Amino acid sequence: MTERNTVLVTGANRGIGFEFVRQYAAQGWRVIAGVRNPGSADALRALGADKVEIERLDVGSVASVDALAAKLAGQSIDVLINNAGLFGDFETQTFGQIDFAQFDTFMRTNALGPLKMCEAFTPHVKASAQKKMISVTSQAGSFALDSGGLPGMYFYKSSKAAQNMIMRTVAKDVQAHGISVGILSPGMVNTTGEELPPERRFPGMLEPPESVAGMIGVIAALDSATTGSFIRYTGDPQPW
Numbered sequence: 001m002t003e004r005n006t007v008l009v010t011g012a013n014r015g016i017g018f019e020f021v022r023q024y025a026a027q028g029w030r031v032i033a034g035v036r037n038p039g040s041a042d043a044l045r046a047l048g049a050d051k052v053e054i055e056r057l058d059v060g061s062v063a064s065v066d067a068l069a070a071k072l073a074g075q076s077i078d079v080l081i082n083n084a085g086l087f088g089d090f091e092t093q094t095f096g097q098i099d100f101a102q103f104d105t106f107m108r109t110n111a112l113g114p115l116k117m118c119e120a121f122t123p124h125v126k127a128s129a130q131k132k133m134i135s136v137t138s139q140a141g142s143f144a145l146d147s148g149g150l151p152g153m154y155f156y157k158s159s160k161a162a163q164n165m166i167m168r169t170v171a172k173d174v175q176a177h178g179i180s181v182g183i184l185s186p187g188m189v190n191t192t193g194e195e196l197p198p199e200r201r202f203p204g205m206l207e208p209p210e211s212v213a214g215m216i217g218v219i220a221a222l223d224s225a226t227t228g229s230f231i232r233y234t235g236d237p238q239p240w
């Protein structure tokens with residue numbers, strides 16, 4: 001009998017992370033959903049305890065990541081998805097009114113979080129059949145695309161650029177273990193959980209099912225030839 005594929009998703013409580021959980025569970029995968037607060041994970045619980053295992057995980061805490069890695073020691077994880085992320089607000093990331101106290105939180109969540117997750121879960125991913133580490137990042141971290149034209153947002157943009165460089169470097173460090181790394185751009189996704197009126201919809205905005213279905217296809221196609229690449233949810237290369 002072949003073992004079920006296993007995926008671990010961080011920031012699985014809502015938005016893109018929740019949609020990854022929903023779609024992988026529907027495909028019959030064993031799904032481990034990392035959330036900061038299991039007590040408020042009602043939507044995940046509603047998917048069924050037989051489908052989704054909910055685990056406490058704060059990617060900004062080294063102790064929290066180590067605790068989950070230890071709890072899951074000896075279990076293989078085919079796909080690790082670093083999805084948890086912090087966007088913040090425009091006001092406190094606008095030149096002239098920057099709230100400098102927030103910088104560390106952004107870097108800890110968006111850049112160091114994925115690095116710590118990859119380091120702590122290398123044994124689990126190495127032991128799996130598929131051996132993939134994924135980061136959901138953003139074109140906001142792209143120099144070539146001028147952050148997609150996004151103004152301000154200093155902490156978000158710089159932490160995503162750092163995340164890109166970290167994952168690119170991780171790709172080289174885990175290559176010897178046969179692990180492939182995908183650095184994914186999900187597009188602009190409506191994660192408000194509401195249907196947006198036309199005046200609040202940006203051109204080209206996606207709903208989570210379309211973006212995540214695309215990324216699941218990209219993850220399935222990822223291999224040692226494409227490891228370390230920055231890839232759009234469509235499968236197209238994303239310029240750095």
Ligand SMILES: NC(=O)c1ccc[n+]([C@@H]2O[C@H](COP(=O)([O-])OP(=O)(O)OC[C@H]3O[C@@H](n4cnc5c(N)ncnc54)[C@H](OP(=O)(O)O)[C@@H]3O)[C@@H](O)[C@H]2O)c1
Nearest residue numbers: 011013014015016036058059060083084085138188189191
């Ligand atoms: N939506 C977009 O258009 C878009 C575009 C480009 C890139 N992305 C990236 O895609 C990813 C998901 O975005 P989203 O729009 O789904 O975001 P979201 O709706 O704001 O959800 C973010 C998730 O990350 C979790 N999280 C935040 N800090 C965490 C931490 N320290 N430890 C663990 N979990 C943490 C949140 O947990 P709580 O529920 O506990 O707050 C939440 O579940 C992010 O990395 C984001 O930067 C999104």
